[in-house]
Amino acid sequence: xxxxxxVGTVWATKKEDSLQGLKFQIVKKVDDKLRLxxxxxxxxxxxxxxxxxxxxCASGSSxxxxxxxxxxxxxxxxxxxxDQAEFTEE
Amino acid sequence: xxxxxxVGTVWATKKEDSLQGLKFQIVKKVDDKLRLxxxxxxxxxxxxxxxxxxxxCASGSSxxxxxxxxxxxxxxxxxxxxDQAEFTEE
Amino acid sequence: xxxxxxVGTVWATKKEDSLQGLKFQIVKKVDDKLRLxxxxxxxxxxxxxxxxxxxxCASGSSxxxxxxxxxxxxxxxxxxxxDQAEFTEE
Amino acid sequence: xxxxxxVGTVWATKKEDSLQGLKFQIVKKVDDKLRLxxxxxxxxxxxxxxxxxxxxCASGSSxxxxxxxxxxxxxxxxxxxxDQAEFTEE
Amino acid sequence: xxxxxxVGTVWATKKEDSLQGLKFQIVKKVDDKLRLxxxxxxxxxxxxxxxxxxxxCASGSSxxxxxxxxxxxxxxxxxxxxDQAEFTEE
Numbered sequence: 001x002x003x004x005x006x007v008g009t010v011w012a013t014k015k016e017d018s019l020q021g022l023k024f025q026i027v028k029k030v031d032d033k034l035r036l037x038x039x040x041x042x043x044x045x046x047x048x049x050x051x052x053x054x055x056x057c058a059s060g061s062s063x064x065x066x067x068x069x070x071x072x073x074x075x076x077x078x079x080x081x082x083d084q085a086e087f088t089e090e
Numbered sequence: 091x092x093x094x095x096x097v098g099t100v101w102a103t104k105k106e107d108s109l110q111g112l113k114f115q116i117v118k119k120v121d122d123k124l125r126l127x128x129x130x131x132x133x134x135x136x137x138x139x140x141x142x143x144x145x146x147c148a149s150g151s152s153x154x155x156x157x158x159x160x161x162x163x164x165x166x167x168x169x170x171x172x173d174q175a176e177f178t179e180e
Numbered sequence: 181x182x183x184x185x186x187v188g189t190v191w192a193t194k195k196e197d198s199l200q201g202l203k204f205q206i207v208k209k210v211d212d213k214l215r216l217x218x219x220x221x222x223x224x225x226x227x228x229x230x231x232x233x234x235x236x237c238a239s240g241s242s243x244x245x246x247x248x249x250x251x252x253x254x255x256x257x258x259x260x261x262x263d264q265a266e267f268t269e270e
Numbered sequence: 271x272x273x274x275x276x277v278g279t280v281w282a283t284k285k286e287d288s289l290q291g292l293k294f295q296i297v298k299k300v301d302d303k304l305r306l307x308x309x310x311x312x313x314x315x316x317x318x319x320x321x322x323x324x325x326x327c328a329s330g331s332s333x334x335x336x337x338x339x340x341x342x343x344x345x346x347x348x349x350x351x352x353d354q355a356e357f358t359e360e
Numbered sequence: 361x362x363x364x365x366x367v368g369t370v371w372a373t374k375k376e377d378s379l380q381g382l383k384f385q386i387v388k389k390v391d392d393k394l395r396l397x398x399x400x401x402x403x404x405x406x407x408x409x410x411x412x413x414x415x416x417c418a419s420g421s422s423x424x425x426x427x428x429x430x431x432x433x434x435x436x437x438x439x440x441x442x443d444q445a446e447f448t449e450e
Contacts, residue, residue, distance in 0.1 A: 001344070002311065010175045016137065061330070063345075073169045086281075097212075097267055102260035104261040150242075164181070164242055187392075187447055188446050190444070191444045192440035192443055193443050196439040206392075206445065221361065241331075317376060329435050332433050335424075335432060350374065350384075352372050354370070355370045
């Protein structure tokens, strides 16, 4: 999984039918100081994450294993909102 | 998913049978200012996206979960046309 | 999918049984001017592509969805020979 | 698989139900001298790895093939604790 | 698939049960002159490859499609030993 921060939202009216009602969040990856990197992904939100929140995202076929994304053409999902990311050893 | 812009089309006469009738679009990834990056992918179009449109693409096995791409040797699909991509926090 | 050019062949006598008879082609990725990049992959040929030809390759589990590669330990397949790749917008 | 070292832990209260009870470890990849790289992933721990340990991680759908991660939205798993990584040829 | 050379071995006593008996080889990727790159992966050996040998590796779910790796948390497998990699066109 990767650690990221929600930095925006994507709206799309014309889309594959099974995607109706899903929320597409823009998630920027963060480094080990939790600073935003330039790299970002568009992820379906399965846990109600809001703008600015630190989140955990799963990619690939695993992104379909939430009740929100089951059997849909989705390759990235926000599956947890992070309370704390503690780097204990550098 | 990744955000990109349709910048061209690929034609192929000789191909795996199951790919007949599919449209292969060239999609360049965009950065957080929606500027084109050099990196591109070839994606099957499942939503009727035209040249220049901003689109959302799913990769991997998830790319096969549209009615257009089901069970076909396709690893990237355009599954939505983007109305707006709003970056709310940088 | 990615766009590439066939630049060579790999021969392997000792291999997993299910791979007997497959042709392993070396495919270099190309940029948006169709110039060769240094990055390459080894792909099973499902369409009879020859040296120098511009091809379309599918990766991941989708690479197994051709009659040539079904159920085999193959993660990249040449599934189309490209007639033309037209970049309409830069 | 990739070789990495456990350098921290992620806590998340609000998450997909199936993730309850899983331990999310921060794993930094290592180079061929076993030095930490900047790149890291969040992996579910299937073998009881502690901070500082050198571990082996599987990614993608294979990350779900442990009893700990079966059918869960998890794309990286720690599936072995490394006793020794011997580079015999450079 | 990627082309690489076996440059070492990883030993792990504490691991997921299904991994008992598998051999974990360190495989460095090679460039188009067959020179070692710094990037490496840990691959399960399905064909009896020895140190220094040039090998072909499959990644992702395809890595589980050998009799050695079936249904196991393995994402990279050595599925062929390369006799010759001939670059015919540059």
